[in-house]
Amino acid sequence: MSLACRELVVEYSGGGYVVRPIDGLSIDVERGELALLLGASGCGKTTLLSILAAILRPQRGTVRLNGCEVTTLGGRALTEYRRHSVGVVFQAFNLVPSLTAAENVQIPLRAAGAGARRARRRAEELLAQVGLGRRGTHRPGELSGGEQQRVAIARALALDPPLLLADEPTAHLDYMQIEGVLRLLREIADEGRMVVVATHDERMVPLADRAIELSPRNPQDDCSRALVRLADGETLFRQGDASDLVYVVEHGCVELLRALAGGGEQTVARHGPGEYFGELGPLFGLRRSATARAAGGATVVGVHVAEFRSGFRRRDTLDLGSQPG
Secondary structure (H helix, E strand, C coil): EEEEEEEEEEEECCCCCCEEEEEEEEEECCCCCCECCCCCCCCCCHHHHHHHCCCCCCCEEEEECCHHHHHHCCHHHHHHHHHHHHEEECCCCCCCCCCCCCHHHHHHHCCCCCCCCHHHHHHHHHHHHHCCCCCCCHHHHHHHHHHHHHHHHHCCCCCCEEEEEEEEECCCCCCHHHHHHHHHHHHHHCCCCCCEEECCCCCHHHHCCCCEEEECCCCCCCCEEEEEEEECCCCCEECCCCCEEEEEEEEEEEEEEEEECCCCEEEEEEEEECCCECCHHHHHHHCCCCEEEEEEEEEEEEHHHHHCCCCCCCCCCCCCHHHCC
């Protein structure tokens, strides 16, 4: 059993501009593996989970689960995939407040046509598996955050899917509850499932078989500078590229342009000597939000985040929030 994604692209229009939270992504996850999707908010973690769950269809690329081409499914085949091949653990738990823990776990079973007795037995088995064998009659409001997360995991496993997806499973838990949930996810993978977890919590890394970085990481201790000479019209970086350096214009002019949803580009900023640009991407682990291109030729100096944070500036009057890229 395996999960294989190839050259995934997700594109949508935001404020008239083209946004690509996922651009050419390829990943593999094997049976028995716990894979982490790491990155800051907005880097595409939840979007990728939605693609794997067949809730969202990418503009380009393929997803294969155990040889099945997920991105081409439709009708009954799509319903069966969502029901039997993938289980989803939502960030906000999404438990029904008026139902007990056991009744919440039974929901997908009854929806799939299981009888009441079979659904009850399966719910009891799963709640025992996640350490809540004595809490089945309690409603969500009577459970801790960690216990609610365990109920949500049990519900996602109700129909025994080979793939389990979890979106920020530690987001609403305190440090006492996090350890138990992390161990449980590891155990589920060890049983032979593929477990894919979207998280910004790097405490999960030691438990994972592979970590997939969706937002660029920066070498904080490398303060070397890069001098770049650009001819007229030459591109320094493109919208959607990983961010590494903050740039300062030494000579000439650099324009920042964003792709428009209807085609073409719009100039959103121009920077001349002494001005810096492109700092938001590397500072916050984001991809480039605009394309940087020389207008009439330019020379720029690139510095790493560590040096930028330490006070490297050419114009201290510039507003950090006003510089795209």
